[in-house]
Amino acid sequence: MDLNSTYKERPSLLWIAILIVAGVGVWYLIQGVLVMTTDWALPAIEGLEELEDFGAELVDMVVKIVGGIFLFLAFLTLILAFLLFSGSKGGRTVMVIILVISVIFSAINLVFGSLISIIELSLALAVLVILYQPPVKAYFGKN
Numbered sequence: 001m002d003l004n005s006t007y008k009e010r011p012s013l014l015w016i017a018i019l020i021v022a023g024v025g026v027w028y029l030i031q032g033v034l035v036m037t038t039d040w041a042l043p044a045i046e047g048l049e050e051l052e053d054f055g056a057e058l059v060d061m062v063v064k065i066v067g068g069i070f071l072f073l074a075f076l077t078l079i080l081a082f083l084l085f086s087g088s089k090g091g092r093t094v095m096v097i098i099l100v101i102s103v104i105f106s107a108i109n110l111v112f113g114s115l116i117s118i119i120e121l122s123l124a125l126a127v128l129v130i131l132y133q134p135p136v137k138a139y140f141g142k143n
Helices: 012-037 048-054 056-086 089-111 116-131 134-142
Strands: none
Touching: 012 056, 012 116, 012 134, 056 089, 089 116, 116 134
């Protein structure tokens, strides 16, 4: 399969970008559900041990807020994947803005030693490069 080919009237590169964005959305969804329903992700929330001194209600509230943020990010990311799928110029523009912000923050986190930032940075850069490939730009130009 040639990356400049099309599948179901969409460039193959666009399908790769859609799958990456949708995969990130599903990952956020899983994280949000896990944070809200289990104790699995609680050690990852920095400072949670200090909040236990103030009471269990405050800890529960922080956990629900963090879980809600992950669920919101999942919803937003899956909407953006659908907008890319549908060929929305506005969706592509919003996606590019979010990707640029993601690249900046991932690079900063990488400097501070966050190894997961390598994956985040590479995925964001991959989708950003894909969105500027000629077949993908042409697809958004005709819709």
